[in-house]
Amino acid sequence: MQINFLNIGKAFDKKVVLKNINLELNPGNTYCILGKNGAGKTTLMNLLLQLSSPSEGHLLYDGAIQNELTKNLKRRIGAMSEDNPLIEELTAMQYFKLHGKLYGIARSDLKLRVKDLSTYFFDDPEDLNKRLSAFSTGMKKKVGLMASVLHTPDLLVLDEPFSGLDPVAAKMTIDFIRTYQNGHRTIFLSSHDLAYVAKVVSHLAVLDNSEIVFAGSLETFTNEGKNEIDSALLEVLKPDTRNLDGIGWF
Numbered sequence: 001m002q003i004n005f006l007n008i009g010k011a012f013d014k015k016v017v018l019k020n021i022n023l024e025l026n027p028g029n030t031y032c033i034l035g036k037n038g039a040g041k042t043t044l045m046n047l048l049l050q051l052s053s054p055s056e057g058h059l060l061y062d063g064a065i066q067n068e069l070t071k072n073l074k075r076r077i078g079a080m081s082e083d084n085p086l087i088e089e090l091t092a093m094q095y096f097k098l099h100g101k102l103y104g105i106a107r108s109d110l111k112l113r114v115k116d117l118s119t120y121f122f123d124d125p126e127d128l129n130k131r132l133s134a135f136s137t138g139m140k141k142k143v144g145l146m147a148s149v150l151h152t153p154d155l156l157v158l159d160e161p162f163s164g165l166d167p168v169a170a171k172m173t174i175d176f177i178r179t180y181q182n183g184h185r186t187i188f189l190s191s192h193d194l195a196y197v198a199k200v201v202s203h204l205a206v207l208d209n210s211e212i213v214f215a216g217s218l219e220t221f222t223n224e225g226k227n228e229i230d231s232a233l234l235e236v237l238k239p240d241t242r243n244l245d246g247i248g249w250f
C-alpha cells in the first residue's frame with residue numbers, strides 16, 4: 001500500500017504538534033520515524049490509522065484521499081501501538097480467535113497462521129492457552145505483533161515494537177519484520193532502539209519542532225554506512241550541549 005502525507009498539520013487546541021508534513025511511504029520498504037520524546041511520532045501514526053483527524057492537509061491511500069477508512073482498507077492495515085492494549089481476561093488463543101472473527105479470517109487459515117507464528121515466537125505454544133494477564137511484557141508484545149499480521153495486511157504500523165523485548169526476542173522480531181515485508185508490503189514503525197532500527201529499516205524520517213527535518217534512505221542518513229545511526233541522528237537534531245560542572249554533590 002502506498003501512503004502519502006500531503007501538507008499534514010495537527011494541533012491540539014493552540015498547541016501545534018505537526019506542521020507541513022509531506023512524506024511518501026512506498027510498498028517494498030520499511031520506514032522508521034525518529035525524534036525526541038514528544039516530537040509527534042505517535043500522533044503521526046494515529047493520523048495514518050485515522051485514530052485522529054488532521055487539522056489540515058490530506059492523507060492518500062494508494063493515491064486516493066480517504067477521510068474515513070473503508071472496511072476494505074481496514075482489512076489491509078495492521079497495527080500494534082506502544083501500550084499494546086490486550087483483553088487480559090482472555091487467553092492468547094481466545095484473543096486470536098476474536099481477532100479472526102473481526103477480520104473475517106477463515107478458521108482453517110487462522111488455525112494455520114496461529115500455529116506457525118506461535119511456533120516461531122514461543123518456546124512452548126501451550127502458553128497460548130494461558131490468560132494474557134499472566135503474560136510478561138515481552139510475551140504480550142509477541143501476542144500484539146502476531147495479532148497485527150494474522151489478516152496479512154499490506155500496511156503494518158508498529159509503535160515501539162522492540163520495547164520490553166530481551167535481545168533474543170528483539171532479533172526474532174527483526175527477522176520477522178524483514179521476512180514479512182517480503183519486497184511488496186509497507187512497514188512504518190517508530191523506535192528509540194536505534195541499533196535495532198539500523199538492522200530492519202530501509203528509510204528514515206526525523207521529526208523535530210513539529211516538522212520533518214530529514215526523509216530519505218538509511219544509506220543517505222548514515223553517509224553510506226560511514227556514520228552510526230545514533231551519531232547521524234544527533235547531527236540532525238543538534239541538541240543543546242549541557243555540562244555537569246555545576247553539580248557538586250557527585
